[in-house]
Amino acid sequence: MNDAALVTRVWNYAHVLRRQGVPFGDYIEQITYLLFLKMDEEREELLGERSAIPDLYRWHCLKSLDGDELEIRYRHALEALSKTKGLIGLVFKGAQNKISDPAKLKRLVSLIDGQEWLGLGVDVKGAIYEGLLERNAQEVKSGAGQYFTPRPLIQAMVEMTRPRIGESVCDPACGTGGFLLAAFDAMRTQTDDKALQRKLRTETFTGYDIVPDVVRLAAMNMYLHGIGETESPVHEMDSLAVDPGKRWDIVLTNPPFGRQGAFALLGEEGKITRERDSYERDDFIASTSNNQLNFLQHIMTILKPDGRAAVVLPDNVLFEAGAGEKIRRRLIERFDLHTMLRLPTGIFYSQGVKANVLFFDKKLPGGEPWTKTLWIYDFRTNMRFTLKQNPLKRADLDDFIACYRAGESRERAESERFRPFAYDELVKRDRLNLDIFWLKDESLEDTSNLPPPDVIAAEIVENLEAALTQFRQVATALGAEETTAS
Numbered sequence: 001m002n003d004a005a006l007v008t009r010v011w012n013y014a015h016v017l018r019r020q021g022v023p024f025g026d027y028i029e030q031i032t033y034l035l036f037l038k039m040d041e042e043r044e045e046l047l048g049e050r051s052a053i054p055d056l057y058r059w060h061c062l063k064s065l066d067g068d069e070l071e072i073r074y075r076h077a078l079e080a081l082s083k084t085k086g087l088i089g090l091v092f093k094g095a096q097n098k099i100s101d102p103a104k105l106k107r108l109v110s111l112i113d114g115q116e117w118l119g120l121g122v123d124v125k126g127a128i129y130e131g132l133l134e135r136n137a138q139e140v141k142s143g144a145g146q147y148f149t150p151r152p153l154i155q156a157m158v159e160m161t162r163p164r165i166g167e168s169v170c171d172p173a174c175g176t177g178g179f180l181l182a183a184f185d186a187m188r189t190q191t192d193d194k195a196l197q198r199k200l201r202t203e204t205f206t207g208y209d210i211v212p213d214v215v216r217l218a219a220m221n222m223y224l225h226g227i228g229e230t231e232s233p234v235h236e237m238d239s240l241a242v243d244p245g246k247r248w249d250i251v252l253t254n255p256p257f258g259r260q261g262a263f264a265l266l267g268e269e270g271k272i273t274r275e276r277d278s279y280e281r282d283d284f285i286a287s288t289s290n291n292q293l294n295f296l297q298h299i300m301t302i303l304k305p306d307g308r309a310a311v312v313l314p315d316n317v318l319f320e321a322g323a324g325e326k327i328r329r330r331l332i333e334r335f336d337l338h339t340m341l342r343l344p345t346g347i348f349y350s351q352g353v354k355a356n357v358l359f360f361d362k363k364l365p366g367g368e369p370w371t372k373t374l375w376i377y378d379f380r381t382n383m384r385f386t387l388k389q390n391p392l393k394r395a396d397l398d399d400f401i402a403c404y405r406a407g408e409s410r411e412r413a414e415s416e417r418f419r420p421f422a423y424d425e426l427v428k429r430d431r432l433n434l435d436i437f438w439l440k441d442e443s444l445e446d447t448s449n450l451p452p453p454d455v456i457a458a459e460i461v462e463n464l465e466a467a468l469t470q471f472r473q474v475a476t477a478l479g480a481e482e483t484t485a486s
Helices: 003-018 024-047 067-082 086-091 102-113 124-140 151-161 178-190 194-203 212-224 291-302 323-334 394-404 423-427 453-485
Strands: 169-171 205-209 234-236 248-253 263-266 272-276 303-314 335-342 355-362 373-378 418-422
Touching: 003 024, 003 102, 024 102, 024 212, 067 086, 067 102, 086 212, 151 178, 151 248, 151 303, 151 355, 151 394, 169 178, 178 194, 178 205, 178 212, 178 248, 205 212, 212 234, 248 291, 291 303, 291 323, 323 335, 323 423, 373 394, 373 423, 418 423
Parallel strands: 169 205, 169 248, 205 234, 248 303, 335 373
Antiparallel strands: 263 272, 303 355, 335 355, 373 418
């Protein structure tokens, strides 16, 4: 079953609970628990991997029950699993049964039981979750609120960073774990050595996220792909709060967009001691409330020397003054910021987001700046994508990948969309502004052919008056309907 069909099936299950008045967030939570239990059993049956879930709460026991007995057993299962340690405890952290009707619970169990859900080598939970977010956005006509990264872009970023067996990988804003799983898929085919394969699954990947429900999905995603069988590689925490001390060979991430509001600092007893609107860390060279600039500083810290990073960041990181300029200067001097991919709009769940992928390597401090040339690929100008009608595909990035020449000496060739900018040229730009573009946007009108301002103003007034007339007609019609009804 492909991802679209899988999402449709899971979305259809939503109606079972929504008719009971279960909120959408609670629906995702309950589907998560039940799918986890079902796929855990499939892992044992199909792959011969031993389950860590007590037999009393396994899927085959739940599906054999009916009525109150099923509801009680399911409730007890959630309570028991929420108290366990390791990955399963993280998946079921704070779990409660939100399905009060045993008949609806039985129907949901039967619907899930009728499908084989385990998709090997596929980010199943990510596909389901992202599909549900899109469906929910369509249903309620509002944004999903979280910026999940398109899978084709994740794949391209992993290809460009080329993770190798023995290297460590971190995503400090891991979402459902898409980057970690894509890196795992790229690395697991590099060796048949059992010891290296085990190290790959148990010691290679680390993810952090601040949203508990998203951490739950990421933890389940990792578990179902055989990563971190006992200890979770995914942790619920604010990555920006402290320097973790550990360093990684590769960082792949798409931090959440938007500015960070005030956050609470907790004392030893868990009480709020004070609030701040920015992070104060000794390893940060600038204090700012801009969340993305803080993530960039954090990534600069946690990379090992010669480590590689690919990071999705919004346009404001490229041009913001003050702290932004200071951080950009550190980036091009202490790191090799060798490539930037300017992303098109329409590929994220929130429309109009303007973002870029920054590719850079960490270097040891030296006398000369490490960034000699920044190559920029303009994948935004005159590119049109939408989530539904024209979604981003992996093939759309083929030209960029060919220009990037991953793993080869950077003897790159300039093209219409791919241009080099030398260090001396970059530092001469006002405030070290890296918001660089050169292609003409065909969607913009030629300002030289626009009518005079007074004509434009008259047209605006005319349109507003026409709209006001239509509103009055609607109001009159509604008033007539009320009079007739009374």
